[in-house]
Amino acid sequence: MTRGRLSTLFLLSCAGFTCFGPGGIGRAMAAPSGQAACWTRDPGEAAEPGYMCRDLSETTLKSLKGLSPAQVVAFFGAPGGDGKPQHFQSMDNTPGHYTGYVDLTYRGGRVATIDAMVAKRGPDGRAGNLLQFRWVAGKSECSDFPGSRTPCEQ
Numbered sequence: 001m002t003r004g005r006l007s008t009l010f011l012l013s014c015a016g017f018t019c020f021g022p023g024g025i026g027r028a029m030a031a032p033s034g035q036a037a038c039w040t041r042d043p044g045e046a047a048e049p050g051y052m053c054r055d056l057s058e059t060t061l062k063s064l065k066g067l068s069p070a071q072v073v074a075f076f077g078a079p080g081g082d083g084k085p086q087h088f089q090s091m092d093n094t095p096g097h098y099t100g101y102v103d104l105t106y107r108g109g110r111v112a113t114i115d116a117m118v119a120k121r122g123p124d125g126r127a128g129n130l131l132q133f134r135w136v137a138g139k140s141e142c143s144d145f146p147g148s149r150t151p152c153e154q
Helices: 003-014 057-064 069-076
Strands: 087-090 098-107 111-120 127-136 140-143
Touching: 003 111, 057 127
Parallel strands: none
Antiparallel strands: 087 098, 098 111, 111 127, 127 140
């Protein structure tokens, strides 16, 4: 299974439950970026370089277009999964924010594709419906975010 598929399964498993907080996968609080802002490891838990605390809204995802790897790392405040700026998972559990994962590929040293699967956190911290966002430089973009005119095919 790919990392993205595992993250999708994680999101699906958390859709009806609060998967963060005491006894869960870290502790979530509101913060713009960096791991320490919303996630700390439990004793003995392995480091997760892809975890970050950004709201993965449609605006956030679109702002990644054309960034360099260094700019992406600075933006998310984390080095990315496996220490590479290609896979990031938001641990932001703030109600109204979008949490999930984003996978990036680069061409010519710039973000060339964005593939994300996110869910909006409700007032109770539970995840809402899964939304997809995809962008390929010079080719296409689709979005399942509210108000989008180009939904992604399921």
